[in-house]
Amino acid sequence: MNSRLSLLEPRSRARHLALAFATAGLLGLGTAASADTPQTSLRLAHVVNSDDTYHIAATRFQEILAERSDGAVSVEIFPNASLGDERTLLEGMQIGTVDMGVITNGPVANFVDEFSVFELPFLFPDAESAYQVLDGEIGQEILDKLEGVNLKGLAFAERGFRNITNSRNPISEPSDLDGLRLRVIENEVYVDTFRTLGANAVPMAWTETLTALQQGTIDGQENPINAIYAFNLAETQDYLTMTRHIYAPALFVMSLPKWNALPDEVQALVQEAAVEASAYAREQNAATEAEQLQALADAGMQIVDSPDLDAFRSAVAPVYERYGDQFGDYLPRIQQALE
Incomplete structure (x- = not known):
């Protein structure tokens, strides 16, 4: 992300990131549910505990969707690998038995080779450099490649520098x-x-x-x-x-069959929530590391x-x-x- 973003107050940075995505046409900023938003339930899984950044991101995603859909879109979170390890979760998404997850970049790269470029050691000198690439054209191109393996990449969250x-x-x-x-x-x-x-x-x-x-x-x-x-x-x-x-991204990933089954309005809400929850998790990492x-x-x-x-x-x-x-x-x- 550019240096100007690093100067923003923590509460405004997630909104700023969402605005950047909206400007690029990647989501509709401030998407609000209509009165007849269909009731939708999503099952989101990850492999870590409730103290971890992945759970923080998942919980914020859940909150945003509940707020902006006026309760029409609900998310049930399955932590602690209760639905399987990360490869199992991705395979479940491919066939539609798992709706979505917050997944480490490394296992995702086993499904789409290009994600491994982010795993090269000492590639990114700092977090802002990583955000600049991941949230820009290159990151979006690589996210889009997941559709070729029946997955939908929504946003880059964060595991962090290893x-x-x-x-x-x-x-x-x-x-x-x-x-x-x-x-x-x-x-x-x-x-x-x-x-x-x-x-x-x-x-x-x-x-x-x-x-x-x-x-x-x-x-x-x-x-x-x-x-x-x-x-x-x-x-x-x-x-x-x-x-x-290594700077390790994480991803909000969804089953492509599940994504395709969602109404356009719900897709926009889900996309926006994933982007903002990812930015929020990054902020939490930065704020708590010391x-x-x-x-x-x-x-x-x-x-x-x-x-x-x-x-x-x-x-x-x-x-x-x-x-x-x-x-x-x-x-x-x-x-x-x-x-």
Whole structure:
């Protein structure tokens, strides 16, 4: 997002983002329900707990739709992987047994390759740069590709910049990762990134990760601060390193059959609510990160806040050589947009 947006008060930023989308013709700002808005119920699933950013986004989505439809559009939220892991949720959306979800970008990339471009390490220098791309033409083009696999991409929410935690040793440079059994998202770019850095990268669904950490079958994992805090990883992880190695989007995704069955008026309400709830979740992440970091430190985590990021960036150069030309022209377009 542009620098002007970063200066807006938190309550106005979601509205500003929605206005940007409306100006681009992507939604109708301030869509209001008519007196005869059809009663519609949606089932929204995610795999995290009620303290996590995904649940915050889902709850705000639920609230916006209830307010603007005067109760005609209701959303039932299923947290904690109660309907399955993220791949299972996406497959359910494809066949219409799950209505929608808030899903991490990495698993989505297993259905549409182009989403993996966002997983390249150290691609985005800061959150505003990520928002500029995701909320612009490039992001919308890639969202639209989901329709080719029977899904509907509504908006980019946020997981955030990912950092490494582990129970073995402090990590200040790539060599400190040698042999570390590190859980990563089930996505080939993540796996190759950490194997290139020397870790023993273990692709694993999040639903299995907490148990693996508790049992010691893996040494660590990588996630944004909001997830590390929400899942109280200080109980099993002694060290946190602020690598901010990948900016991970999340997505509001809907079953395309479900989307196509909605009346135009309800589609507009759903689209608008997804955009505004995504912006709200981003705001919450930004507002709470420092407090969450302090809480993790107070819980006993040793935080390495100044690792050798230049060494990490140099070490992952082979990942760009391996994947840089696999996403059509999206990588150079993103790099050009960030210049």
